[in-house]
Amino acid sequence: MHHSFLRIFIFFSLAIGVCNCASKKEVNAKPVVNTIDTIHEFKQNEIGKSTVSRKEKFPFLKDSDGESKWVDSIYGKMTLDEKLGQLFMISAYSNKDSVHFNMIDRMIRNYKIGGLIFFQGGPGRQARLTNRFQSKSKIPLFIAIDAEWGVSMRLDSTYRFPWNMTLGAIKDKELIRKVGTQMGKESKRLGINFNFAPVLDINTNPKNPIIGFRSFGEDKVNVTSSAIALMKGVQGENVFSTGKHFPGHGDTETDSHYSLPLVNFTKERLEQVELYPYRQMFDEGLVSVMVAHLNVPSLEPRDSYPSSISYNVVTGLLQKEMGFDGLIFTDALNMKAASNYRKPGEIDLEAFLAGNDMLLCAEDVPTAMEKLCVAYQDSLFSEERLAYSVKKILKFKYKAGLNHYKPINTANISADINPSENTALQYQLYENAITVLKNKETLLPIKSIEKTRIAYVKLGDDNNTSFVSTLKKYTEVTEIADANIDSLNVKLKNFDLVIVGFHKSDKAWKNHAFSETEIQWVNQLALQNKVILDVFTKPYSLSAIPDFSEIEGLIVSYQNSDIAQEVSAELIFGAIDAKGKLPVSISNDFKVNFGLPTEKLDRLGFTAPENVGMNPKILAKIDSIAQKAIDGKMTPGAQVLVARKGKVIYQKSFGYHSYDNVRKVQNSDVYDLASLTKILATLPNVMQAYDKGKVTLDTKLGVMLPVFANTDKKDIAFKELLSHYARFEAWIPFYKSTLDSNKIPMEKYYRKVPDEVFSKQVADSLYILKDYNDTIMKAIANSRLLPKKEYKYSDFTFLILKEYLEKINHKTLDVQAYENFYRFLGANNTLFNPLQKFVKTDIPPTEVDKYFRHQVLQGYVHDMAAAMEGGVAGHAGLFSNAMDVAKIMQMYLQKGHYGGHTYFSEKTFNEFNTCYFCAEGNRRALGFDKQQLPGTQGPTCGCVSASSFGHTGFTGTYAWADPETEIVYIFLSNRTYPDASAPNALSKNNIREDIQKVIQEAIIK
Incomplete structure (x- = not known):
């Protein structure tokens, strides 16, 4: 003392x-x-x-x-x-x-x-x-x-x-x-x-x-x-x-x-x-x-x-x-x-x-x-x-x-020392660091997602959200968990591949080692399953595992940051290739400087805007425009996605499912796409048929479908049909003839409970005659043609094309779209009649219908004609989220190629993306919408290239791609809720076009 x-x-x-x-x-x-x-x-x-x-x-x-x-x-x-x-x-x-x-x-x-x-x-x-x-x-x-x-x-x-x-x-x-x-x-x-x-x-x-x-x-x-x-x-x-x-x-x-x-x-x-x-x-x-x-x-x-x-x-x-x-x-x-x-x-x-x-x-x-x-x-x-x-x-x-x-100078110091280019660099660092140590039978990247059932199992005690959510953006991945390893292996028997993520704290000086139990689990999982082990911690953690012989794929992702998780998922599905080399030795099998290369596939990846030549500060203006739409009640909610050069650089959701502000919109929610169905479901199958020579630009409608053979429509050429240049009316309210004077569906056409005759579901507790589609086609065949040949947008084109595809392929359109495209693309959130797979809470409602179905339409297609076709029509009926729509648009941007798979030839895409009647004042390509012609109104900001293409949808949806800038832009909303007949404020206020303008302005010259 x-x-x-x-x-x-x-x-x-x-x-x-x-x-x-x-x-x-x-x-x-x-x-x-x-x-x-x-x-x-x-x-x-x-x-x-x-x-x-x-x-x-x-x-x-x-x-x-x-x-x-x-x-x-x-x-x-x-x-x-x-x-x-x-x-x-x-x-x-x-x-x-x-x-x-x-x-x-x-x-x-x-x-x-x-x-x-x-x-x-x-x-x-x-x-x-x-x-x-x-x-x-x-x-x-x-x-x-x-x-x-x-x-x-x-x-x-x-x-x-x-x-x-x-x-x-x-x-x-x-x-x-x-x-x-x-x-x-x-x-x-x-x-x-x-x-x-x-x-x-x-x-x-x-x-x-x-x-x-x-x-x-x-x-x-x-x-x-x-x-x-x-x-x-x-x-x-x-x-x-x-x-x-x-x-x-x-x-x-x-x-x-x-x-x-x-x-x-x-x-x-x-x-x-x-x-x-x-x-x-x-x-x-x-x-x-x-x-x-x-x-x-x-x-x-x-x-x-x-x-x-x-x-x-x-x-x-x-x-x-x-x-x-x-x-x-x-x-x-x-x-x-x-x-x-x-x-x-x-x-x-x-x-x-x-x-x-x-x-x-x-x-x-x-x-x-x-x-x-x-x-x-x-x-x-x-x-x-x-x-x-x-x-x-x-x-x-x-x-x-x-x-x-x-x-x-202490003003703005926080913003100054946290510039967005740090995030851009972080993506590049992990893209170059993540290291593949085992790749048995070139398991990585996973190519055949259409036939690979994938499970994910988490080990470690830290967050895995970004890893799992990014894996799920590529295909269906099921999270499986159990406190008992034997029970876990039983649950995994129905899967072809198990991705095991080892997630430990990304904070310095924390324990990054496998526990004895986790080492045993890795061994047991590898013995009974095909396993990819991905460790989000320092490579020394692998030293505790005595034997890697049963592990098919082994990845060192080094840290458990969100970007490390995201980039590692990209590598697993081939959006990037592996470049990293071990900085230290782990075992006799994995010495310092060892690292395997992997193949890069043409799937969408993820990065920061700067890495693809975009200014994030300008791109951030999208937030305020989207919020303006929400605050102005132009739509309850929306999803917005922007990709460039094969990388998603902006993906956000805004608002709620409805104006009660209960369920926030999530990126995974699926929206009624309305007319985007035309280019996302029907058109790609038409392009495949064209690519196989089943139809040419000059094939006549009377040849394609017998119902038109003896009508004034028999000589309409395939090229005219797809260009909305066939003199068709815009549409017919087919549903009105099936209602009584009180606008109630008549028993002649509908039942509340399905049976063999009334088997097509229109909405909740409402089923229509299974062959009513024939009545619709006859009505189109008998409809009047416009007096002169000029551009007139019509739903008839794609109602007809759906009928044609089902005739030549002997499968319904929804089956064709899935089997020919969605399963290969990993577009597993894209489907007709989504309630077969999703719960209602994952689907924003589209309308409160007071004139036909008399119910809230949530998970049932808004379009009346599509509903009368059982939810599967050529012009409407498809549901999806922005990520899946972007995959399809990216496939188009890559002219028929995506994920190592070829869907149709580059020549076919080029022919379908050609405006054949521009000289006559018709901006349309074959199925695709195009930028408006000079002096006319149209679907874009007027600032995209002439080679760009896309489509809009009545429910407030938008998909556009531009080959010159390599940009894909998706906007999904339910602006028709609760009243589809209300003025289209989303369109009048140019919300989608203004966002597109911001995207163009964000390009770094």
Whole structure:
């Protein structure tokens, strides 16, 4: 207790300036340092002998005239206290209270410290504190941070880049340089001068408790090239990089935060491995080095003597032998590997005598200053030695621009350090990092989704939402779970493939290992099923699995971030190919630098707008337009999707299913597509028939269907039919003739309960005669033709084409659409009569029908004629969500190809996407709608290309694709709810067209 009070008294006495170096000199006090074993001679001309070439190669390392004048001017005016204070960089936190902040104020005021290293907190708080502390310092402070994966390593509300081990899997080092650039930008914006990164430790020991994922890996060449790339990015933003932990912390089994690790290698081995990246980094312009607390007997003969305070290591090896002339930091001196060895103050003095320039995180700055002061008075180090470090510190303060220090502008700081391009880069990083280790019989990517029943099983204790939701965007994937492995395997018997996702926390220093139970489950699952194991954690986790022979597919996705999950799902289905290589060895089968390539299929993937040349800020305007429609009650809700160059870059849902605001619209909900049915169900099957030569552009309607053979419509050509140039009426309200005077369905045509005669369902508890379709076709055959040939949009075309397809293929249209297209496309949410598969709550209602069916239409087609055909018609009846519609439109954009499957020839697509009657004022292609002709109204913003195509739907739907810009745009809504006869405000306000205009404006020229 006595010692504790004495220590507190000394601390506060020093804090108010009771002791100072000048008074010590005057009384010629005896040194208080009595634990220093050796006093080393300092000769400045022996240091940095080989650095002339560094300064010539990197101009920013040169000593300019202005720099030298500033440094000499400042140094010449400094007291001994101020010089000694520059050696210290102390810990600061922006998440602590005023007691902490006031303490730092005192340290700046009374001890003239040289810098701060910030730890936990937030960006805005840290920026404000930096301004506060800088304002109190006579000489601007260095501001540093450990930002190995960005400032998010320490600060909340900031962007987290991947760990170094994830980056180590990437072969394209330019991507890692881009990471460094983004890290540099965020540090610069926060007033940070030093990023204590990159980690240069070569992690050859899988049991390393403190480095591990912080290392780029175990291959010294890969570690070095990755670190150089990161450093160049950071330093390119005038933020200094610090290589650590010298001379190498990679092959240890002890955490230096708690005790002193042993590195028991020969000098030759250290030269070959641990020191290799440092020599290369010095030649590339590394500004600073952090020296670790390690016991390295081959470099320092004294037993258990930390490298951070070893003259042999810091001066003899780092500066003299390796020629490093940059700034040298100790690792934190409050770490047990250091603090256990010497008392506060003593460790700081020894670190300085060893040759370090800046003393990081001293436990007791007042005591350390006192020790240094006394040592100076007793000539344990010279003025020359002190000047060498202090002037070096000042020199780099000048290089950092601190000679013209300006406070940080705190306005918009959060937005500035979280730019959207970070997300764009993150996609690229995982696309290049995720590594395939096994691919038996080229299981990856999964090609034949039409005949593969897929289950997903989760292991691990962290979130898997993005992975599962993205898997389900490609095909049907069933989540299976059970607390018992035997019961689980029973449930999996009906599946052809099991995807096992191992999801562990994406937070640093969490447990990422498989449990014993999970290892047993992996083995049991692999024995009884065809398994793809995808691990969302560091690759070392796989070391616990003794045998991979029964696993067909093995993927390392490295981290459990949302983007990692999304990209990994893309790889499984071939939207991207595998490029990553293992940064470390896992077993004899999977050595460092191993990684299998996979095939890339032409399926839709996912990315950030910038990666396909789109401006996300402009694209974000879609939100306000869509919300305008919701707020204006133009539609209760909507889905919007935008894809470019085969990548979905925008997919959002807005509003609710209805105006009661109960059920929010989800991306997975299925909408009544109305007339989009024409190009999404009927037309692709017509194109296949055309591709097979079953019909030509000149084939006559009378030949196609006998019902028209003896009518005035018999000579209508196929080309005219599909171009809405056949003189047909727009439509006939077929349903009206089946209602009584009270607008009630007559028993002559309908029943409430189905039977063999009344088997086609029109709506809930309403069934029509099964052969009423014949009546509809006869009505069309007997309908009047318009007096002159001109463009007239008509539903008759696709009612006829459905009849034709069913006649030649002997299958109903819904079956044809599924068997020929949807099952191959993975469009499993696209179907007629969706209540066969979905519950009502997944389907937004389309209308409150008061004129025919007298009920809320939810899951039943709104279009009356389509309803009378049992929900399956050529012009309407299809339900889907935006993602599935995009797949079909992407297939068109790729001219009949998608997912490695060919549906029809490119020639066929080109012929169907041709406007044959534009000269006559008819903009239509064969089935497709086209951009409006000059001077006319039409379906687009007027800003898409002439080669673009698509369609609109009465319920407020829209699908458009543009081959020139490679853009697919989908808008789905239920604007007809509750009253389909109400004015079409969605159309009058140009909501869909305005969104399309924004999409075009977002293209980066």
